[in-house]
Amino acid sequence: MIDKQYKDLMKHCQEHMEEVEKTLPEPKENLHEMLKERGISRRDFVKWTSAITAALMLPPIFRPMVAKAAENFSRLPIVWLHFAECTGCSEAFLRSSYPNVDDILLETISLExxxxxxxxxxxxxxxxxxxxxxxxxxxxxxxIEGALPRGLDGKYLTLGPKGKTGIEVAKDVTSKAAAVICIGSCSAFGNIQAANPNPTDSVSISKALGISTVNIAGCPPNSVNFTGTLLHYLMFGGLPALDSLGRPVWAYGKRIHDYCERRPHYDASEFVEEWGDAGALKGWCLYKVGCKGPYTYANCGKVRFNDGISWPIMAGHGCIGCTEPAFWDTMAPLEKPLPDKSYGGGEKTVDKIGIALTGVAAAGIAAHAVASAIRHRKDDRINTEEEKHD
Ligand code: SF4
Ligand code: SF4
Structure with missing residues (x-):
């Protein structure tokens, strides 16, 4: 059954890619030449296609399609808007010290x-x-990077020589786009601009404009989650399946706590009690020093950062929950546990997690349901979820 679904998905992918091949603008960059110039071998590229295929929850037969989509990356026109934010997301993507294939792909992007x-x-x-x-x-x-302030009729944020408000610019541009991707928790959920007391009445793009968006949450998000979403678009002609907060399921479908390498210590009640103690030296669980992994959905522990070198929990600090809405308000204090916060209807045992993992293949199929009608459709679920956090 699953085999047939993947075969159908492959057929759709091949037909779509053949079709768009005729309509996409000419490539602006030659990816393979760029990779060669940066010392990334063909073998490294093949390894990367395997990793991204697995991250997208696709079986290995999709590797050639991922490679083809990567070659077409520079043909997809992108308009990148900045509103209320720190530009950290752009910086994180564009200033990597050790560029990997994802970083180089982002350099090829056709930024109009x-x-x-x-x-x-x-x-x-x-x-x-x-x-x-x-x-x-x-x-x-x-x-879109950054939240939209609604206060003073949007005039807390004006842009350009005509002094248009961020809301005016966003409305105009998004209404003509094929899809809207919010990069970072500011545009996805409002983030620090929307934290209490939120004097500028900043909100997410979805909430400010009443449209649905793909939310690549994180502060900053992992470049893999952005490139993977664009590769998915190039391969299938639609956006990946999203959770109730607009986040791609393939990237944000699992809880940090369920993939954490320190999880056996949590189950054995072995905790770091204070920074630098014996438990910290032994790599024990960071829950008691404020780790919010039990309340946070993201793939940081699987894809890691800086070419897969490490991630916050591996480096010795707890997760701060930056992929969740209103995390500055709901996850603070960041270095203390939140005893009154419930998560997911009770704790899972390691055995139950093992059982849950056997369902990944089926989840993978669901993650690639093509969201063809996503554009400009108001998605009440997203707003409702966000309102819960206001
Ligand atoms: S999500 Fe974080 S890193 Fe990205 S723009 Fe907002 S504050 Fe900066
Ligand atoms: S509480 Fe944090 S450090 Fe401990 S197992 Fe969960 S995610 Fe890992």
Whole structure:
């Protein structure tokens, strides 16, 4: 049954990729030449396609399609908007010390507009944006970094020589995009701008505009989750299945606590009691020094950061829950446990987790349900979930 579903998915993927091959703009970069220049061998690229195929919850037969989608990456027009944020997400993606294939892919991206990176400013920048959304209407992906302030009729955030509010710009651009991807927890959920007392009445893009968005949550998010989502779009012509908070299920479907290498210590009640104690030296569980892994859904422990070298819990600090809405308010204090916070209807034992893991193949199929009707559709579930945290 599962085999047949994957075969059908493969057929859809091949047909879609053949079709878009005819319509995508010409490639702006040659990925393989770029990889060679950076010392990344063909073997490394093949290893990367295996890793990203597995991360996307696809079986190995999809590796050639992932490779083809990566080669087409520079053909997908992107308009990248910045609102109330720190630009840390762009920085995290673009300033890697040891660029891996994901980082190089992000360099090939066809950025038709990106305020931080482009040379143009003032009227010229505004014209560039207008031209990009006209030339690629209905075809470009709008990537948004930053929350939208609603206070003072949106005037806490104005942009460009005409002094348009962020809300006006966002409405205009998103209405012409093929899909809207929120990069980072600011655009996804409001993040620090929306934390109490939220003087500017900042909210997520979804809430400010009443549209559904794909939320690549995290502060900053892992580049794998962004590149994987775009690769999925190139392969299947739609966005991946999302959870009730708009996050791709393949990346945010599991709890940090259930993949954590310190989990056996949690189950054995072996805890770090204070920073630098004997438990810390032995790599014991960080729950008592505030780890929020039990309340947080993300794949950080699986894909890690900096070319897979490490992740916060491995480095010795607890998870702060940055992929969850309103984490500054709901997860604080960050270095103390929250005894009154419940998570997922009670704790799972290691045995139960093993049983749950055998369901991954079926979850993988579900994660690739193509969300074809996603564009501009108001998704009440997202707003409802966010409102719970307001
Ligand atoms: S999500 Fe975090 S890193 Fe990204 S822009 Fe917002 S504050 Fe900066
Ligand atoms: S509480 Fe944190 S450190 Fe401990 S097992 Fe869970 S995720 Fe890992």
């Amino acid at each position: 507009y990106h305020e931080t990176l482009m040379a143009a400013s003032g009227y010229q920048a505004e014209q560039n944006l207008e031209k990009a959304i006209y030339d690629f209407a209905g075809k470009f992906i709008c990537v």
